[in-house]
Amino acid sequence: MRGLNYTFAETADAAVTQFAEAGGSARYIAGGTNIYDLMKLGIERPAHLIDVSRIEGLDAIETDGDVLRFGGRALMADVARAPVVRDEYPVLAESLLKAASQQLRNMATVGGNLLQRTRCMYFRNGAGSSTTVGVYLCNKREPGSGCAALGGLDRTQAVLGTSEACTAVAPGDWPVALAAMDATIEVFGPEGTRNIPIADFYLLPGDTPHREFNINPGELVTAITVRKTPAGRTSTYHKIRDRESYAFALASAAVAVEMDGDAVRTARIALGGVATTPWRASAAERVVVGSSLTPELALEAGHAAFTEARPGQHNAFKVELGARVIADALIIAAQRRV
C-alpha cells in the first residue's frame, strides 16, 4: 500500500471540492469495510482518502411523508432498526440484517454498500499483493487482461447478465432489495444533484466490466429514496448461503407483493447472488400477477427468471436454487398479508 493522505469532509460541498483538488488519485471512504479491504489486497490504490462519514446530516433516516429517505452515510445497522423499516419494509430490513456481521453493519454505510465491489475470488486474489495467493487475469481489475473465472473455479460466479469478459456476481444484498422497491439514488457532484433510478445505476459487464456504476468520479451518494407502498409490508428478503449466517448469497430473492385474497395483484421480484448486477426478474413477476398463488405457480415464476441463464462448469446448481428461492420468497411474502 502506498503512502496516503487522509482528510475528513464536514459537508458534501467540501467533499466534492476536496475530491476535485486531489486530482484523480482520490477516493471517498465511508465505513471503509470495502475500500480499505481492497487497498490491503493491492486492488484500490488511492493517494488521498476523503472521509465522508462525518458529513453533517448525511446520516439522516427520514420515514415521514411519502418517501423513505436514507442518508448516504447512514449505518446499515441503524437503517435496519429504524422502526418504519423494521415494521413496514421487512424486505429492506432483512436485506441489511442478513448481510455481513453485526460488527461490519456498525461500520458500513448504506451508500458505500451500493458501491462495494465483487467478491469474485479471481478479482480479489489476483493482484499479486503480499497478502494474496497468485496472480490471476481479471478484466475488472486490469481491463483487457482476460478472465480467469471463465473455465476456472466458477461455482460462485453469475449465471445471468454475464459476458465473454466477466461473470463476476454483484455482491450486495441491500441493492437487490432496493431494485425490487424501485429505489432512486441521489448523487451530488460538481454539476449539482442527479437522481438515478436504481435500474440505471448498475452497468452490465459487456466488454467493459471495469465500468460498474453509473456514477462519475467525485460524485457523492447523498441519499437513497424509496417511494412508500403497501407492498412493503408483504415482503421478504430470502437469502441462501453456504453457511447459515455471515456469508454472501449463493442465491437470494427480494420479493414484495400486493394480494387480493389469494390472487397476486402486483409483484416485485429481484435476484441476488446469481447475476452480474442486482437483477430485476420481470419475467417471474408476469407469471404470478393476476393469478392465485400456489406453490406450483411460484416455482413456475422462479423458472421463468432463469430462461436466459448461461451457467458455467460448476454453477449450474444456481439455476434451480435461484428458481426455488424465488418460489419460497413469494410464499413467505404472501403469508405476511394482514
Added chain:
Amino acid sequence: MTDHGCNNETSSGVTRRTVLGVSAGVTAASLVPLRLDAQEQVPVPGPENGPTTHISFQVNGERVTIDVDGRASLLDLLRERLALTGTKKGCDHGQCGACTVHLDGRPVSSCLTMAAKVDGRQVTTIEGLARGDELHPMQQAFIDNDALQCGYCTPGQIMSAVACVTQGQATDPGAIREFMSGNICRCGAYVGILAAIAQAAETMEG
C-alpha cells in the same frame, strides 16, 4: 447505546503520563496491564514511514494523542504502537471477528477501521473490561463454561458477547448464534461460548 461496565478508567494500570510517553514515541511498554508482565514481548514502535495524521482519542478511558500513518488500521495502532495486544489479528480482512473492539460502545472490526477514523472517539478493548482484579461477568462466564480452547478468538468473542447482552440480543440460543456469527472459532468452542453468554446474560445487569 450505553456500554455497561466497559469503560472503567483504572483497569490497566495506565496513567496519563505513560500514555503521553507513547504519543511522544518513547516507549509503549507501560501500557500493557502490569499483571501480564509482558514487557519483554512488546514491540517498540518505529517511526511511521508514510504521511501521518494527528489523532487524539480514548482507549479504555485513557486519552491517547499520537501521529498515525494514514494507512494504519486501528488494530495495528492498538497492537503495534500502544502495546494493547489483547486484541487479535486473525484475517485482517473483516472475516473472522478476532479483532473486535468497541468504538463509542458499538462492536467494530478494528482491522477494517482506519486508525485515522477514531480521532475524537472512545475505544474499549478486552483490556478495558475488568475492574482491577475483578473480571467482567462475561470473562468469568467464559472461564466457567470452558468457552475456549486455544483462546485466540476469545478476546473478540468476549467483546461481541458483551454487546450481545447489552443490546438485548441474548434472548434465546438462535438469537445469540445469529448475533455472534461474525466471530469465528477455529477450535469450535461454540457450545461453551453459547453457554457462557447465556450465563452472563443472567449475571450482567443490563
